[in-house]
Amino acid sequence: MAESRAQRIRVVLTLAQRQEDTAAERLGQYRDQVRGEEEQLAQLRDYAAQYTQDYASQRQGIYAHQLMNYSGFVARLGELCREQEAKLKRMQLTLNKMQEQWRQCHQKRKSIEDLIERFKREDAVLLDKRLQKELDELTTQKFSRIPSRDE
Known part of the structure; x- marks a missing residue:
């Protein structure tokens, strides 16, 4: 018997x-990367x-150059946080x-599965019709061979 449409479309x-x-695999891997970058941003924020907080508690006896170093370092941390946030936004777009x-x-894939199911149903209907036709033909042949009582 010839291969059905449902079987041919399985490929x-x-x-x-x-x-x-x-x-799905690429999506999962990229999600993991995004999570890692989110954790890195959270760590940067926590560190800042x-x-x-630590520096504020030690404000007594601070020299001007220490204050300048502190301000520069805090500014750099803020810059790193903004860069990380921008990176995460780009990554989120890619993730989407x-x-x-x-x-x-x-x-x-779902559409192809649905098509296969439809083909199976259609093939079953055609097979049922073919079988019914064969049964009808056999029945007709059987009754046409039986002589009637009138003869």
């Missing part, structure tokens, strides 16, 4: 599944807050694009 489904799996790519791959 396409396999390829779509691979694409979805690859997209702790440094400011990757999520959309995965959604498209997922939807494509």
